Amino acid sequence: MGRSPSSEENNLKKGPWTPEEDQKLTDYIQKHGHGSWRALPKLAGLKRCGKSCRLRWTNYLRPDIKRGKFSNEEENTILHLHSILGNKWSAIAAHLPGRTDNEIKNYWNTHLKKRLIQMGIDPMTHQPKTDLFSCLPQLIALANLKELLEQTQLAHNLQYFNLLRQPLAIAENNPDLATALNAINQEPDPYFSNNSLQVGQERVEMSDFFSVENAAVAIGGGGSQPLQQQVPFDQEDVVQSQMGLINDKSSSSTWNLLPPLMDSSASNNTNSHENSSTGGVSYGGEGASSLNWPDFIFEESFLDDNLSEIR
């Protein structure tokens, strides 16, 4: 293990390759193959480390390297594979004949990544970015609620609420439950008694509340709305919203996880050739303003990830 001695330690050359060096390296490899990269520089008459030679050959001098602009198909392949593989540039390069991992990595960092960011898509997850700032009030409210739950054992007390809301009718037909209820009611409870509930330092009368939602407001949901309406308790609703299946602003979920959809009627005319060449998928730049989300958002992997969470 351990790293090999640096170039400076061995008085080896660094920096850009000269045409003469390129020629020496190419000539040697074409004659003898690269063999051991460590031994190669000496045999080829180069004052470079083996690693530098390997890099120069694999990324630049190799005869099968395709140079020039990436095609739309290549871009789409990179985007698709990156959504599956992440920053596995060599694995992605394996699917793009003639392209090197370094080239793909550079292209990703200088073009594709920026484009996704502009589209409001997280370049790492390939999913629409959540806007933390717009969610801040809800997040703070949730944090407050969590703290209160821990402090007052509210969760424990909510069980009493639920029992008190429904039990008698059920218990009539269920002797075991009736017995259990009796047992519970005989135990003095520090938080709930005499139809009132201890919430932090305050005692709240049960008659003020008929639902858990109202209780949530009372303990500092932070707004005029019931907390249930401020946070996406319905996970499926959120996922559907993420996938663009719900565009109804009156939906109970107020977390808008998608960046605003844009009207593409104008750009459709000017970029129809690009879209047609990419199977209707437009990844950004001038083609980014599509009314619909790019197809890769709806790919199986994306859907599976999200749907599995709510299963």
Added chain:
DNA sequence: AAGTATGTCAACCGCCATCTT
């Protein structure tokens, strides 16, 4: 025309996995 900002990409660095002894 000159200076500055920004973009691009070849090359390097350091880490890790695998191979060899």
Added chain:
DNA sequence: TAAGATGGCGGTTGACATACT
């Protein structure tokens, strides 16, 4: 089995080109 050697990978840097003021 341990330790060194080697190749490969991903992140980062810095020189150069281009755009902007």
